[in-house]
Amino acid sequence: MQTPKSNKRVLLVLCMISIICTLTGCWDNRDINHRVLPLAIGISKQANEYKVILKIQVHDNETTKLKIVTQTGETISKAVDTISTNMESSVDLLHVKVIVIDKETAEDGVKDIISGFMRSREVSPKALIAICDEDIEYFFTNIKKTMTSDGTSLVENFDKGAGWDPQIALTRIWEVYRSVHSYTHDVAIPIIISGKSTSIEHIGSAIIKNGKMVERIDNDETLLFNAFKGESTHGQIEVMTNASVLIIGNSMNIKSKMNGKQPLMEGKVNLKVVILETRGDPSRKFIKKELNAHLSKRFSHMFEKTQKSEADILALGQYFRTHIPRSELKSWRTEYYPNLKMNIQFQIDIQNEGYLKTL
Amino acid sequence: MDSFIQEIRGLFGKNEDFFLLQDYVSDAPVVLLGFKTLLDLTKTKSVLYKNIESMLSAGKSSEEILFNIGEVKEKDIKMATSTLLEGKLIILIENSKKYIVFEPVPKSLNRSVQSPENENVLQGALNSFTEDIDTNIGIMRKQLITTDLFVQSFTTGKNQKRKISLLYLESQADKDLVRKIVNRIETNLDMDINNMQGLTTLMGFSSWEAISKFHTTELPFQAVHLLNKERVVLFVDQLPFAFILPNFFWDLFAMENDRNFPKPIMIAIRAVRVIGILITLISPGLYVALVAVNPEVLQIELALSIARSREGVPYPALVEIILMLLILELILEASVRLPKSIGPTITMVGGIILGQAAVEAKLVSNLLIIILAATTIANSTVVSFQNSVSIRVFKYVVVLLSAIFGILGLVAGLVLVCAYFASLNTFGFSYLYVNLKKDEMNG
Numbered sequence: 001m002q003t004p005k006s007n008k009r010v011l012l013v014l015c016m017i018s019i020i021c022t023l024t025g026c027w028d029n030r031d032i033n034h035r036v037l038p039l040a041i042g043i044s045k046q047a048n049e050y051k052v053i054l055k056i057q058v059h060d061n062e063t064t065k066l067k068i069v070t071q072t073g074e075t076i077s078k079a080v081d082t083i084s085t086n087m088e089s090s091v092d093l094l095h096v097k098v099i100v101i102d103k104e105t106a107e108d109g110v111k112d113i114i115s116g117f118m119r120s121r122e123v124s125p126k127a128l129i130a131i132c133d134e135d136i137e138y139f140f141t142n143i144k145k146t147m148t149s150d151g152t153s154l155v156e157n158f159d160k161g162a163g164w165d166p167q168i169a170l171t172r173i174w175e176v177y178r179s180v181h182s183y184t185h186d187v188a189i190p191i192i193i194s195g196k197s198t199s200i201e202h203i204g205s206a207i208i209k210n211g212k213m214v215e216r217i218d219n220d221e222t223l224l225f226n227a228f229k230g231e232s233t234h235g236q237i238e239v240m241t242n243a244s245v246l247i248i249g250n251s252m253n254i255k256s257k258m259n260g261k262q263p264l265m266e267g268k269v270n271l272k273v274v275i276l277e278t279r280g281d282p283s284r285k286f287i288k289k290e291l292n293a294h295l296s297k298r299f300s301h302m303f304e305k306t307q308k309s310e311a312d313i314l315a316l317g318q319y320f321r322t323h324i325p326r327s328e329l330k331s332w333r334t335e336y337y338p339n340l341k342m343n344i345q346f347q348i349d350i351q352n353e354g355y356l357k358t359l
Numbered sequence: 360m361d362s363f364i365q366e367i368r369g370l371f372g373k374n375e376d377f378f379l380l381q382d383y384v385s386d387a388p389v390v391l392l393g394f395k396t397l398l399d400l401t402k403t404k405s406v407l408y409k410n411i412e413s414m415l416s417a418g419k420s421s422e423e424i425l426f427n428i429g430e431v432k433e434k435d436i437k438m439a440t441s442t443l444l445e446g447k448l449i450i451l452i453e454n455s456k457k458y459i460v461f462e463p464v465p466k467s468l469n470r471s472v473q474s475p476e477n478e479n480v481l482q483g484a485l486n487s488f489t490e491d492i493d494t495n496i497g498i499m500r501k502q503l504i505t506t507d508l509f510v511q512s513f514t515t516g517k518n519q520k521r522k523i524s525l526l527y528l529e530s531q532a533d534k535d536l537v538r539k540i541v542n543r544i545e546t547n548l549d550m551d552i553n554n555m556q557g558l559t560t561l562m563g564f565s566s567w568e569a570i571s572k573f574h575t576t577e578l579p580f581q582a583v584h585l586l587n588k589e590r591v592v593l594f595v596d597q598l599p600f601a602f603i604l605p606n607f608f609w610d611l612f613a614m615e616n617d618r619n620f621p622k623p624i625m626i627a628i629r630a631v632r633v634i635g636i637l638i639t640l641i642s643p644g645l646y647v648a649l650v651a652v653n654p655e656v657l658q659i660e661l662a663l664s665i666a667r668s669r670e671g672v673p674y675p676a677l678v679e680i681i682l683m684l685l686i687l688e689l690i691l692e693a694s695v696r697l698p699k700s701i702g703p704t705i706t707m708v709g710g711i712i713l714g715q716a717a718v719e720a721k722l723v724s725n726l727l728i729i730i731l732a733a734t735t736i737a738n739s740t741v742v743s744f745q746n747s748v749s750i751r752v753f754k755y756v757v758v759l760l761s762a763i764f765g766i767l768g769l770v771a772g773l774v775l776v777c778a779y780f781a782s783l784n785t786f787g788f789s790y791l792y793v794n795l796k797k798d799e800m801n802g
Contacts, residue, residue: 020763024763024764026652026762026763026764029651029652029675029762029765030651031650031651031669031672031675031676032649032650032651032654032662032665032666032669033665033666033667033669033670033671033672035654035666037654037659037662037663037666039659057663057666059666059667059670064663064667092654094654094655095654095655095659095662097659124655152659152660152663155659
């Protein structure tokens, strides 16, 4: 028995179902095989135009081939759109994992590019940024030759589950965006070039201040930078004149103080190491001393560099946010940071000496 | 007297298997009435004569013999016909207003108690319910040796009589529930019950529910266990399973037979069933959502390999999956219809050959075949076939929503299914009710 009321309900449900069909726009969904999923995107600013290079996988009967597509445009999205128009499938930047920017563009400033990515949300804010220290087109054609067929090796270089090493800085789009807008936080971006036997080579990191590359640090300094960030230094080899060790754990303790207008900082880095190789018969104590001196020297060298370029990549300013009034914080980079006195100590704990007990 | 015989003859006389025999009990003339197909006439007669002889030798008169031989009833045409149809022998005494109902030797028309056909049991009691309601109740009585067990029977139907029995444990069952059920049956006694849908209408449930209000089982072991858990059992004559009221969500995962394994194993088995349901519901929807709407969620390596496997597939993911699901449903349905000897052939042709050929012809992607296989296998982990059919239906809701809204749709679909479960209610018991009495916890 159908009462008029339940009839009405059935009608309502039918209406709602037909509305679902018409309002969702689900016909615009493209299946995965009709999308081009570039993994890496290269950007270079030339005169007033952006040159965009996409690294694309093309499936061709069981095998996958790499294809490098280049396009210029007044904006990045315009260039991508042009590529999409010209290709048989639509370009989908959702899977872009690495954005490679050439050095000149980085020195010129990446603020607009980063803001664009953050705004459009087409590229995940988690995508990594790298700087390329050679001509970007040359870089891409070169890595195409040395790369495996599925073309993920560029990405895997930065993947913590795969080929990442603590000498490589990991910086994501959102972190760069944050650094552009933060008073006290800068970032380091890895610098890469195409390699001869391996597909890419890491040659250090760029110090980015307000979205502009101002200075560079080498791989060993990047390691310290990572240790400071708490990015596990696990599995890292530290070479000295007398021994090499493997860092298996690190923790850090920092105290900040203001002396008038002079910021003071005490830092203690605890490193747990394992001895890998020795030359001669150095004692435990000697290795500790050596390592300590070595690290302190390396750290102060890097620290001076960042102070000179007024770029706070270690985010030390974060520790002074409670000491400096907000109105003053603006000038952290220019006035406070270069005056910062840092006293850092490395506490080294040799956890074991390997299988040989002859130290 | 004669008019009574005339009347019965008018009702049944055209039937070849109806008999009307003149006979004598000691010296009193009687007429025997009955159906040859329902009772074994020769055996019944010899039993009858033996009875009479033994009473004669005890020196009883023919009148006394007649009144002791069976149940004596007043002549009533309605009662008499239904007695005859139940397979009893009627002895009419000439020139008297009474007749005698004699318990005959019945023809054996029921199969014996066998192992269950629809539910497999591993390491457990192997008998199952049969068509005969009395056998079923007998099995229950055998398993539940207690004065607590109550059996209430009703004969329903206007034109076609059918016996329904209600079993419950006086100390366990919810009084209110029993009262409501008895009420329902008594108010609808003239309904013809031939199947579960009939029983559903009799109970006053909506016939449009995707999940049955009854938990059906073939296993006496299971039925007894549920009786102990405050439920009630209904038997319908000639239906070889127990209808258990109310049906709960947890019945999808729990079987009493699980308790014949060590407890950790039991928990693992049940966990597998829970995972099975989730895979059934999620995996087809997830495929559509990931392939068509939200490929960004995938790992890049997986995205590339899926894209490669879908290269050249002409249909969108939704059409592809609906097509294959449909074929799968056809295979399932066909293998039910087919004789047991041909069933495996169909499974092989359908499952392996068709699937492989579809992939090679680039009609569907490799991954889809894996998804479908996983779905079908996972679907069968659910307890009771009836439940697995319901879950099969919900899967389509999730697939459709996923095709429209992607991952969001998938989640919305699951919420929808959960909301539907929550909306179900049997005589005041929610479908999601979990009985956590102490003995349940102790296993």
